[in-house]
Amino acid sequence: MSLDSDVIVDRRRMRRKLTFWRVLAAVVAIAAIVAISVMLSPRGRATFTSAGSIARVNIEGLIRTDQERVEALDRLGNSSVAAVIVHINSPGGTTSGSEQLYNALMRLKAKKPMVVVVEGLAASGAYMAAVASDHIVAQQSALVGSIGVLFQFPNFTQLLKTVGVQVEEVKSSPLKAAPNGYEPTSPEARAALDSLVKDSYAWFRGLVQTRRGMDNALLDKVSDGRVFTGRQALDLKLIDQLGDERTAIAWLVEQKHVKKGLPVRDYHLQPRFGDLTFLRTAASLTLDALGLRGIAHQLEQAGVTQAVDRLNLNGMLALWAPGGIN
Known part of the structure; x- marks a missing residue:
């Protein structure tokens, strides 16, 4: 009877030790994952830059x-x-x-x-x-x-004529969405683009x-x-x-x-x-x-x-x- 009690106590002690090491291993793994994530993040790279x-x-x-x-x-x-x-x-x-x-x-x-x-x-x-x-x-x-x-910008005017497609539109003013590539570029639209390019230049x-x-x-x-x-x-x-x-x-x-x-x-x-x-x-x-x-x-x-x-x-x-x- 005493022998059985000793065996039970030993088993419980071994389980507690095993549980401890399992928990410790999990904590270490989580800490390692967090550390690696921090180092790989943009902010972490800046922090760890020597x-x-x-x-x-x-x-x-x-x-x-x-x-x-x-x-x-x-x-x-x-x-x-x-x-x-x-x-x-x-x-x-x-x-x-x-x-x-x-x-x-x-x-x-x-x-x-x-x-x-x-x-x-x-x-x-x-x-x-x-x-x-x-x-x-x-x-x-x-x-x-x-x-x-x-x-x-591409202009598909000739291609659309070849395949017989006509793009129609209704817009608030002549320069709205110009150029659009579906019609010849008007002098006014080209002048507007020229103004943009020259200003940036x-x-x-x-x-x-x-x-x-x-x-x-x-x-x-x-x-x-x-x-x-x-x-x-x-x-x-x-x-x-x-x-x-x-x-x-x-x-x-x-x-x-x-x-x-x-x-x-x-x-x-x-x-x-x-x-x-x-x-x-x-x-x-x-x-x-x-x-x-x-x-x-x-x-x-x-x-x-x-x-x-x-x-x-x-x-x-x-x-x-x-x-x-x-």
Whole structure:
């Protein structure tokens, strides 16, 4: 009888120990999940960014309005990083998106030493963003400039005539919803669009002139829509120095007194799923899995991918692209 009691007591003791370790394991797991979630969140990334580092920010592809990117840059400005290097490789995008990015970078520059590095392309709206920095570094073969604005819209008038379709409408005034692509653009509608483009262009030119310290003659030379190589851009005051990230770090050390030898760590802006970027990435992975990566590369070379992306841009554009995609 006594033996049975001892066995029962031992079993109860073992159950209590097992319950304790189970609870402890659950608490540890929950704490780990919470910690990982915090670190992966945008606010957590800013919090855990070390004061002993330089943040590397990448601006790539077509530029659109992106509030998440703005908030991420604002958080970076409030973090403890020593400085920021912004890498730009973009043909530009919408004027509103480029202006939004420029303003966010201006706020960031007011709080942190910042330098821009042009790796391959900083054209049009991307160059607008670049001039937020007091110092722009570019490789000799990089393309810089394309200062200008355009407004593009398809016109299906001839196609509709061919298929025998006529679009009718009733509107409050002649310039309402003009141009619409279903009828020839009237002189009045074209004049209204021309006024919009010229106003945005004048603002863009003034921005470049102020930020880069150009006189009128030099501004006229660089703002005719052309792109320039890094070597040409240096002589035209579009950039400040030829080089790469190492050159940018040396400038931060010499001119902004950033501590020498600090590591450069990537600061990932919030990924965007509201446009075609996610779909394009998924398609690329699928083609890789099927062994059809060559086809994807050919489409990229042909400009098809960029043309599809262009379908997702609305409003006036500050954009440069060769090969008839403009």
